[in-house]
Amino acid sequence: MNFALPEDNLLRLQAQLNMSGTFNHTVSRMPYSRDQVMFRIKIERGQPTTAVRIEMGDQVHTLDVQTVHPEKHLQVADFIDAIANGRVDGGELAPPRVTRQPLLPEPDALLNDTQLGRLKHMVRHGGFTSLETGHEHPINVAVHRTRPADGVTVIASIGTARPRTKCFTVRGDQRECLKRLLISIEHLHIIATPQRAAAA
Structure with missing residues (x-):
């Protein structure tokens, strides 16, 4: 019997990979045992890759996955299973993961081209805008250019x-200012999204 990430934790992991943070999980000896191993996962979401750090016992392993990959949670779950079963250093592949849940499509882009254009203009000249992102309230953004730096x-x-x-x-x-602004807007969007509860 091998250790594997339970399916409910897999759903949590899928939500967590869309944000940055540190989360605690367990892997269980499948299919009928109650043996569990706890581990911590630290996620740093970026573009084009998301960095994942897994701490299990005295082992620390890292993995980079493509942020837009629709099955990145399965890649990370397979990596976790391999660590729990001692296969990472030996190079032995984990058996393919089979889930009962259908894969969800990758969400649409948060901002449209018009909104991105407005934010680029604000980074150059300053200003204020309200961004409709599908929530009850818009995300309000004010940008002030700093001088002389x-x-x-x-x-x-x-x-x-x-x-x-x-x-x-x-x-x-x-470019750096726009990147940080977009990350901040994305974080506010995630905080206001009911899906965030799925990652808790």
Whole structure:
């Protein structure tokens, strides 16, 4: 009997790979045993890859997966199974994972071309905009250009009664500023998405 990531944890992992953070999980000896091994997974979501660090006992392993890959959670789960069963260092492949849940399609892009164009303009010149991302309330974004050092100060929020807010200053070229702004907007979108509960 091999250790494997249970299916409910696989669904949590699928949601967690869409955000950055540190999460605790267990692998179980399948199919009928109650033996479990706890491990910690640290996820740093980026573009084009997401970095995954797995700490299991005294072992630490890392893996990079393509952020847009529709089955990245299965790749990470197979890697976890291989670690739990002592196959990582030996190079032995884990058996293919079979799930009963249909794979969900990759979600559409959060922002459309018009919204991206507006954010690029704001990074160059400053300004304010409201971004409709499918929630009850828009994500409000204010950008102020910093002088004399190149950079931006950003205030972004979603909600009215108890708004979630991010405020930060980024130094660097426009590309770096836009990248940090988009990450912040994505985090606010994730916080306001009911799916986030699936990762808890």
